[in-house]
Amino acid sequence: MEIGPIPRPARLEYREGIFQSTGIPGITGDQAFAGEMALVAEQFRRDLGGPPGKAAVVCRAVPPLREGGQGEEAYRLMVTGEGISLEASAGAGIYRGLQTLRQFVLSGYKDNTLTIPRLTIEDYPRFPWRGCMLDVSRHFYTPAFIKKLLDVLSLHHINVFHWHLTDDQGWRLPVPAYPELIETGSKRRNTRNPHVPEVKQFYTPEEIRELVSYAGARHIMVVPEVDLPGHTKAVLAAYPEMGCTGGPYQLEDRHGIFPDVLCAGNDRIFDLLGAVFDTLTELFPAPYVHIGGDEVPSSRWDVCPKCRRRLGELGFERARQLQGWLTVRFAQMLTDRHKIPLGWDEVLEDTEKLGLPDELVIMSWRGSEGGITASSMGRRVVMAPSNGGCYLDYRNYDSPEEPGAGSRITRVYDAYLTDPITPEMTGEQAALVLGGQGNLWSELPYASRWAEYMLFPRMCALAEAFWSPRELKDFASFTQRLPAHQKRLDMLNILQYRGPLQ
Ligand code: ACM
Numbered sequence: 001m002e003i004g005p006i007p008r009p010a011r012l013e014y015r016e017g018i019f020q021s022t023g024i025p026g027i028t029g030d031q032a033f034a035g036e037m038a039l040v041a042e043q044f045r046r047d048l049g050g051p052p053g054k055a056a057v058v059c060r061a062v063p064p065l066r067e068g069g070q071g072e073e074a075y076r077l078m079v080t081g082e083g084i085s086l087e088a089s090a091g092a093g094i095y096r097g098l099q100t101l102r103q104f105v106l107s108g109y110k111d112n113t114l115t116i117p118r119l120t121i122e123d124y125p126r127f128p129w130r131g132c133m134l135d136v137s138r139h140f141y142t143p144a145f146i147k148k149l150l151d152v153l154s155l156h157h158i159n160v161f162h163w164h165l166t167d168d169q170g171w172r173l174p175v176p177a178y179p180e181l182i183e184t185g186s187k188r189r190n191t192r193n194p195h196v197p198e199v200k201q202f203y204t205p206e207e208i209r210e211l212v213s214y215a216g217a218r219h220i221m222v223v224p225e226v227d228l229p230g231h232t233k234a235v236l237a238a239y240p241e242m243g244c245t246g247g248p249y250q251l252e253d254r255h256g257i258f259p260d261v262l263c264a265g266n267d268r269i270f271d272l273l274g275a276v277f278d279t280l281t282e283l284f285p286a287p288y289v290h291i292g293g294d295e296v297p298s299s300r301w302d303v304c305p306k307c308r309r310r311l312g313e314l315g316f317e318r319a320r321q322l323q324g325w326l327t328v329r330f331a332q333m334l335t336d337r338h339k340i341p342l343g344w345d346e347v348l349e350d351t352e353k354l355g356l357p358d359e360l361v362i363m364s365w366r367g368s369e370g371g372i373t374a375s376s377m378g379r380r381v382v383m384a385p386s387n388g389g390c391y392l393d394y395r396n397y398d399s400p401e402e403p404g405a406g407s408r409i410t411r412v413y414d415a416y417l418t419d420p421i422t423p424e425m426t427g428e429q430a431a432l433v434l435g436g437q438g439n440l441w442s443e444l445p446y447a448s449r450w451a452e453y454m455l456f457p458r459m460c461a462l463a464e465a466f467w468s469p470r471e472l473k474d475f476a477s478f479t480q481r482l483p484a485h486q487k488r489l490d491m492l493n494i495l496q497y498r499g500p501l502q
């Protein structure tokens, strides 16, 4: 069986012979990497069980193996007859290298004996942003599950966890000055899971800090999203004065696009969002905050006296232009807090009057067009096209037996073929592409086992699309490596789709 890693390393050379040792391999080396070495040694113990063996792995600090941004994550892994050596200039590279090694260890450990082919790997990422988005609003996932997910994502060198914390069906972030966001806003109505009562479901500040730290130890950045100004029924149910009609409002109990959004004519929304952004700044060290911006109807703004007054003051012709104005305000509030804002590609629209701040990063989801347009304007982008292999709420295969949202399909093959750099982009545009990500929306998967099934192995395919050199992307090679990889994920107790790939 082909046991080569996923994602495929930039260079892998097998040599004659094997390395063998007894017991769970220990890890030693440069004390600069003490955190990574202890963490991965613990992963080995948990993955394998069994008696400890000798320190077979030695980690060494070396000057950067690549120039520029790729340097920190680059590593060199050598397995000889005598032992295993890993070199990198930074903890990130050591962690990535140890995860590649972890794949060989998972495949090569039997009856307390580890067997690995002799090899040399020189590896580095193609893109700096290799993300996975999890929607915890429509259905909530426990901190324990998120830890399990972060750990297995890191096995694939995924380095961004985009945490979709709020939506019409639930608000999961406690904000001290606005307690109703949790008291009212975190109780989904009518969950699809008959076993879950309508209770408050949110993350405490301690849980958030712990998850951020758990991710950070795995060199994963946690990017929180608060979806604004649409997808805010949970805010409106909690604070009805933030909406155009004044309510009353209820949380939604089904996925959709709903007319009630934040009132663009009411300055109190900025007080609330100031408090929200303060909370995010306090809890999340990452430089980025996602402000949503997708699927915002303007029908309420069209007829709301407060919104009409705002339109007049701003000299706008159309209510839709208020979204552009809000985006600029929200982005400014974040840059005041030294954060870089991200928005879904709709934020590019109706902005001809005010423009958009230069630092705003676009996440392209309705296709690749938003990313192509934004990068042509000199703006940085992250690609997550729903029609291009990145939407993991869609079914794996065109069969009525498969669970998934709507009629659309994301086959493993589609995920594999995704390329954040599209043929339309010039070299300058390509340089503005930070990378890509897979998105899991959770209206259907109300249980974490189901989420795993939607994520894997499609996230494995995406990880290769975002990490491996373009010239090494080869679906035939991927499908040869996948069976051994799925066995590794079985050992980590991940429920996976195993039907047709294409
Ligand atoms: C989205 O899928 N509404 C960003």
Ligand code: ZN
Binding pocket: 243, 244, 262, 263, 264, 265, 266, 300, 301, 304, 305, 306, 307
């Ligand atoms: Zn209004």
